[in-house]
Amino acid sequence: MSQQDKLKNFVLEQFSDIVDQYSFSTPAIGEEKAMTRIDYLGTNLAIELELDWREFDIYVLIVRLEDGKLPKGYYVSNGKKCRKHFVNIVREQGWSLGNFKISKKIRREENDFKQDLVAHKALLLSHMNELLDTGESLFA
Amino acid sequence: MVVLESASAPGVKTLEVDGVSAAPQKPTVVGENMRRVQQYADEIGGHAYRPWKNDPVDFDLGMRRNKRWIKDQIRNGREVIDIGPDFQRRSATGRSSSLYEMERRHLDGYENYRKVFERSGSEGGVTGLDF
Numbered sequence: 338m339s340q341q342d343k344l345k346n347f348v349l350e351q352f353s354d355i356v357d358q359y360s361f362s363t364p365a366i367g368e369e370k371a372m373t374r375i376d377y378l379g380t381n382l383a384i385e386l387e388l389d390w391r392e393f394d395i396y397v398l399i400v401r402l403e404d405g406k407l408p409k410g411y412y413v414s415n416g417k418k419c420r421k422h423f424v425n426i427v428r429e430q431g432w433s434l435g436n437f438k439i440s441k442k443i444r445r446e447e448n449d450f451k452q453d454l455v456a457h458k459a460l461l462l463s464h465m466n467e468l469l470d471t472g473e474s475l476f477a
Numbered sequence: 478m479v480v481l482e483s484a485s486a487p488g489v490k491t492l493e494v495d496g497v498s499a500a501p502q503k504p505t506v507v508g509e510n511m512r513r514v515q516q517y518a519d520e521i522g523g524h525a526y527r528p529w530k531n532d533p534v535d536f537d538l539g540m541r542r543n544k545r546w547i548k549d550q551i552r553n554g555r556e557v558i559d560i561g562p563d564f565q566r567r568s569a570t571g572r573s574s575s576l577y578e579m580e581r582r583h584l585d586g587y588e589n590y591r592k593v594f595e596r597s598g599s600e601g602g603v604t605g606l607d608f
Contacts, residue, residue: 340533370511371528391511392574393534396566411516412565412607422569443575444536 341390344450345373348386348395351458352377355384359465376400376407381473383407384461385420393445397423397457399468401476418476423461423468426475432464505550507584508560508594509567509577517560517606524555540576547580551587559584560603561594568599 338346345366352375355361361377361384368374371391377384383400400407401419408414427434437460440449461468468475506518506525518525526546531539550557559581567573584590595601602608 370515370525371531372512387512389511390531390534391528391539391576393536394570396569410606411513412602413605416605418608422565424569425565439570441572443572447534 340447341373341388344447345375345388347451348375348388348454351454352384352386354458354462355465359469378402378405378407379469380405382468382475384423393450395450395454395457397461399423399426399475401473421475423457426468427460427464430467430471430475432467435460435463502553502555504556504558506558506560507547507577507580508563509574510563513563513606514560517558517603520606521558523558540579543576544579544583547583551583554589557584557587557590559590559592559594560606561592561596561601563607564600564602565607 349364352364355377356363359379361379363377365376365378366373367376371389373388373390375386375388379402381402383402385398385400387396387398389396398420399422401417402408403414403419408419410419412418412420421429424434424437426432427437437456439453439456442449503522503524506514506521506523508514508517511525511528514525517523526543528539529542531542562573562577594603594607
């Protein structure tokens, strides 16, 4: 199994709580140029994980769905903001970052990827109820 | 070698070598985060870097390939459009892409290079794409 496939499986295993405990959809996996995208769809919002193989990095974004579907645009769709990095939402909303810490290394390695993933997951789960309560107004 | 702009398709350049026109060249789009670069390239009919598979990830190999590509764009006289940093990603991670920084270093002083993003400190981007 390739490194990227192993890491994809690691990510899916780590984020299985989102499906089991918070009624998001089973993950939809998309492969783009040097990126794997994993989307967990809810009613109005989705949680999107970007596994960027070119940068060897992982990003967690919250997506505002359009009629229950992923928007066509990336950060902006139909003239409205549709994606935000979850870390930026936490800061905007004044929620606690707790012990959230990710690697600042430029030459990233597999361990940096995994450690960052675990940090992102912990931050997301610690604010999941606030996220769901706030809903689409995160994009207002 | 002369680069001409097509009257019927502004932004699309034609290369003229010894008075003979070659096929029109799409502009090359660079920027931070390939997903937004590709979206912008699709919108304007441009061309973006297509990284080769790099699995397991080898940082130096990825950098060497990317460097060769940007040098090729310059050598071929392509128009290069820079959509700039992904400020939202930078805000989230606290770091920038070393690959994009390398591209910018090579493009510094290149005559056929154009920036289309706005910047105000650590914020900015391209209207309609980022905000």
